[in-house]
Amino acid sequence: GESITISDYILKRLEQLDVTSIFGLPGDFNMRMDFIEDHPTIKWIGNCNELNASYAADGYARVKERSIGVVVTTFGVGELSAINGIAGAFSEMVPVLHIVGVPSTTQLKSKPMLHHTLGNGRFDAYTKAAEQVTIAQAAIMTPRQAGPEIDRILTECITHARPVYLTLPMDLVAAKIPAKRLKVALPRTPPANNPDVENYVLDEIVKLVDDAKQDVVILVDACAIRHDVRQEVSDLLTKTQFPVYASPMGKTAVSEEHERYGGIYVGSITQPSIKEKVEGAKLILSIGALKSDFNTGMFTYHIPTARTVELHSDQTLIRHGHFPGIGMKLLLPKLTERLSKYKQGALKIPVLRFKLDVPKEGDYKISHAYFWPRLGKFFRKQDVIVAETGTSNFGVLDVPMPDKSIFVSQILFGSIGWATASTLGAALAARDRGLGRTILFTGDGSMQLTVQEISTMIHYKLKPIIFVLNNKGYNIERHLHGLDRKYNDIVDWKWTSLLTTLGDTDGKLSKSYTVRSKAELDKLLDDDEFASAQKIQLVEVLMDKYDTPRALQAAADLTAKMAAKSVG
Amino acid sequence: GESITISDYILKRLEQLDVTSIFGLPGDFNMRMDFIEDHPTIKWIGNCNELNASYAADGYARVKERSIGVVVTTFGVGELSAINGIAGAFSEMVPVLHIVGVPSTTQLKSKPMLHHTLGNGRFDAYTKAAEQVTIAQAAIMTPRQAGPEIDRILTECITHARPVYLTLPMDLVAAKIPAKRLKVALPRTPPANNPDVENYVLDEIVKLVDDAKQDVVILVDACAIRHDVRQEVSDLLTKTQFPVYASPMGKTAVSEEHERYGGIYVGSITQPSIKEKVEGAKLILSIGALKSDFNTGMFTYHIPTARTVELHSDQTLIRHGHFPGIGMKLLLPKLTERLSKYKQGALKIPVLRFKLDVPKEGDYKISHAYFWPRLGKFFRKQDVIVAETGTSNFGVLDVPMPDKSIFVSQILFGSIGWATASTLGAALAARDRGLGRTILFTGDGSMQLTVQEISTMIHYKLKPIIFVLNNKGYNIERHLHGLDRKYNDIVDWKWTSLLTTLGDTDGKLSKSYTVRSKAELDKLLDDDEFASAQKIQLVEVLMDKYDTPRALQAAADLTAKMAAKSVG
Numbered sequence A, B: 001g002e003s004i005t006i007s008d009y010i011l012k013r014l015e016q017l018d019v020t021s022i023f024g025l026p027g028d029f030n031m032r033m034d035f036i037e038d039h040p041t042i043k044w045i046g047n048c049n050e051l052n053a054s055y056a057a058d059g060y061a062r063v064k065e066r067s068i069g070v071v072v073t074t075f076g077v078g079e080l081s082a083i084n085g086i087a088g089a090f091s092e093m094v095p096v097l098h099i100v101g102v103p104s105t106t107q108l109k110s111k112p113m114l115h116h117t118l119g120n121g122r123f124d125a126y127t128k129a130a131e132q133v134t135i136a137q138a139a140i141m142t143p144r145q146a147g148p149e150i151d152r153i154l155t156e157c158i159t160h161a162r163p164v165y166l167t168l169p170m171d172l173v174a175a176k177i178p179a180k181r182l183k184v185a186l187p188r189t190p191p192a193n194n195p196d197v198e199n200y201v202l203d204e205i206v207k208l209v210d211d212a213k214q215d216v217v218i219l220v221d222a223c224a225i226r227h228d229v230r231q232e233v234s235d236l237l238t239k240t241q242f243p244v245y246a247s248p249m250g251k252t253a254v255s256e257e258h259e260r261y262g263g264i265y266v267g268s269i270t271q272p273s274i275k276e277k278v279e280g281a282k283l284i285l286s287i288g289a290l291k292s293d294f295n296t297g298m299f300t301y302h303i304p305t306a307r308t309v310e311l312h313s314d315q316t317l318i319r320h321g322h323f324p325g326i327g328m329k330l331l332l333p334k335l336t337e338r339l340s341k342y343k344q345g346a347l348k349i350p351v352l353r354f355k356l357d358v359p360k361e362g363d364y365k366i367s368h369a370y371f372w373p374r375l376g377k378f379f380r381k382q383d384v385i386v387a388e389t390g391t392s393n394f395g396v397l398d399v400p401m402p403d404k405s406i407f408v409s410q411i412l413f414g415s416i417g418w419a420t421a422s423t424l425g426a427a428l429a430a431r432d433r434g435l436g437r438t439i440l441f442t443g444d445g446s447m448q449l450t451v452q453e454i455s456t457m458i459h460y461k462l463k464p465i466i467f468v469l470n471n472k473g474y475n476i477e478r479h480l481h482g483l484d485r486k487y488n489d490i491v492d493w494k495w496t497s498l499l500t501t502l503g504d505t506d507g508k509l510s511k512s513y514t515v516r517s518k519a520e521l522d523k524l525l526d527d528d529e530f531a532s533a534q535k536i537q538l539v540e541v542l543m544d545k546y547d548t549p550r551a552l553q554a555a556a557d558l559t560a561k562m563a564a565k566s567v568g
């Protein structure tokens, strides 16, 4: 039959998965990037460093949906530099393929003291580290294995939405293998639910809804996005009209303009009017819950298990009962059908529109209380909004986002610097999908970790709007500990020179601004040219060193309480 | 007896080890930086990101000598970001302590879904990754363990010159423990050699020197520096006057102005006149050999084992015989005594002075052939010279360095970006030790990985001279594969704006230059103000895209041959 090089086999699989960008850096052990560079539809995106590359692949996968992120690094030095980004993808359930170029199969066996090694012949050390943060690994050592192994880990990657790790020795990059397997696309659909158990589960849920007299609230969370049930959830809403709320990590899984959408639920940190609605419901139908500290207001859900049904990708929980193997992707359409009869009743439950007014404040300062609602007015349909851990991630929560916009953040893993580099991938995916603007909110502290990746954005003519909240340091950390400590200060940069320094040498491709007052902010946001995002733009937003969003203050207070308790 | 907090216990131990700078970033789980900030002699150096912090700790340890580097990061996100720097310290044998702030002991046991976790309750994943790249780990879980465990890993760190890993839960940071152990300093001296074996070894070596009729050459390598035998080697030279050569990783272990010093030996890549001297000797006494690919000219030593004696930190090799447990630190002084009788004979063996003349070239371009010897004239006694993987690392090899200068590079691990961040630590250590200027040579490509750390240098008023070799991309990679491929190009930055953008906002603390021609380079190097390094300075050196140093070209040719052979 037909044969194909291992490189091209991988690229074909990636093509089938709708991948158009591969991130990474070259290295002596992955030198055959030529395959990627020469590919007609897949583009090589050269990053400034490997951590940034892995963040970018993560951002790409989040926005591309039903595709995956891919990052290519070199043995040891490259892959270890990327490992934190891969761990983030694991934690947050983002499908990423990490391809590592390694020495030749002969060298892998004879283990000479090559550069990039630990110098002690332990050639498996890096793979062992990778095992901690990926769900599947493949070490290609013969052409024979290649096809099946690549397919195996890619299948794990797309079905579990988690990163996988592939090592490709230099001498096998161009080795030929049969192309036949490529005719069959990789399976995407989860395994079928056991019909008896599924029926039982459906009956039980319907019974609970009945008992609740339709006083049911749907709560959408992270895994609804990660495990690709947005469409199924949307159908459920349309056909049942149950009120719907989202967790921080579920934000924009359901349109925030939907008339049955009531806003964000985060345990004790929830806005009181919303909190009452969610916690007061007789039954909570939770879809894709991910109950991490910040996603649940520091574990302060006031919803008894006895009033909860939880749908997950691989199991269903009904009150105290567990139904392993009953996954939501296939369950949801059936549930929708069974619950559609409650529509009229459900419609009687009122839902307060999720909105946020811009407050009137006497002074000129750009406070968080002013900034976030004001930005809410700036957002448009189909915007991709990326927010960094810090004040940004908390501030943006209360802001309603337009229909079809996409909100991306890293609330569970919370590695700062992620947002900037992730924006590169997000913007490329947004361009692919014909979405709108990519808008980044980051802090002055976080931006410093991964700032160089702006350069890659400029190079590939991406046009994100980058808001850097300049509050002279690690505001979120100040509120947790060491309010006036020097270790929470950072070096102030000339933020508005970044774009011209890092690639837009003649200043034609970019524009930078500093806004110091509400008036300046308003003026900029109202400027059509600015809003149209024809160039890459950076806005330095001067804020008070101590000012912090409502939700962050509340979370910090809860964290302090938790910490005090555990210190004892 | 007296008691002390665990934090202060650690700081006291570090004080005893002469540590004055601790690198890192704050995080929610290592919030008690207050201890460090308030310490009278140890300074908290806040970095821009954790990888850079680990590189800086590595650079600090290399220059500080007999001290260690310390980096503090937060659970998961911080520590994984740093892991590549720690792996580099492992590979290159640099003593670094990595302290990770982790959740409270209660949380470590109950494993809630905290931010920075993998979301699946595997709280040991990060430690397992760390085990791959550190020689000892300690997880403090009770105050009782703390003292002994901290001492154990610090002892491993200083005796083996390798990184160690310590996790400190939030709730134990301020827990009290007995201070008594602190009265005994940590042991530094290696275990004693078995006297019978040692005597036998000495006899054997003397016999070989006799047989060689004093035609002996000493070859100093990396581990002579890492395992702290510079003084012992210097005594050996003084008392025996044997000719001495160095490997790339051993460069400056012996003064390059020593009258018996003949230059750098790198197998086939060696300058012919030197090669002949080394390979022609009847006996090679190798001290601290580390035979990695780039350190040996791609494994092209032409020295038969039968003519070699190798002294290592933990064993001695005499021709084909191994003598485990016979370490060089204690053996060397005895060997020196036994060999001093050969001094008169040894002096008869001529050594060519290691020098490099500035060539006359007709054109204006700054070629590698011109640049490196010209820089040789610029170096001064006690300069600390840091070179990055790439053309810099190869170019600088042929340049003789003045007496008491220190050369630092990462020839085995070879992670680019290391040099820039490492320079921060090197410069701090140089300031501590009252050494001269810190001079960095890096490539435009490498600089992009870790550029933000320049900001930290500015903040702490360090004044390195930074040479950025701008050759429009990854020159070294071009010569290995893909000469004209786009994946070897990078985005050109406005290099001379970096210092003002990244912290020297009003331009008073720094100066930047571009040199385009030999004349411009000469003029700058001859400028006393520039040479006196009163400010941080960055010099963009414009070079031809393809021009490459002699040694790199040779190494690339050998690598290509090796690769071709292994592809088959």
Ligand SMILES: Cc1ncc(C[n+]2csc(CCOP(=O)(O)OP(=O)(O)O)c2C)c(N)n1
Pocket (backbone or CB within 6 Å): A388, A389, A390, A391, A392, A414, A415, A416, A417, A442, A443, A444, A445, A446, A447, A469, A471, A473, A474, A475, A476, A477, B025, B026, B027, B028, B050, B074, B077, B078, B081
């Ligand atoms: C990689 C990594 N290092 C350290 C931390 C700990 N940390 C969390 S938030 C933060 C400060 C963020 O500062 P900034 O971006 O300025 O945000 P803001 O001031 O708006 O809160 C730090 C250091 C982290 N989460 N990730």
Ligand SMILES: Cc1ncc(C[n+]2csc(CCOP(=O)(O)OP(=O)(O)O)c2C)c(N)n1
Pocket (backbone or CB within 6 Å): A025, A026, A027, A028, A050, A074, A077, A078, A081, B388, B389, B390, B391, B392, B414, B415, B416, B417, B442, B443, B444, B445, B446, B447, B469, B471, B473, B474, B475, B476, B477
């Ligand atoms: C972390 C890491 N990523 C990738 C590599 C592979 N690599 C080795 S050298 C090099 C290029 C260096 O380019 P530059 O700094 O411009 O040096 P020059 O052009 O002077 O050779 C690359 C990408 C590496 N060694 N380390």
Ligand SMILES: [Mg+2]
Pocket (backbone or CB within 6 Å): A443, A444, A445, A446, A469, A470, A471, A472, A473, A474, A475
């Ligand atoms: Mg800030």
Ligand SMILES: [Mg+2]
Pocket (backbone or CB within 6 Å): B443, B444, B445, B446, B469, B470, B471, B472, B473, B474, B475
């Ligand atoms: Mg270069």
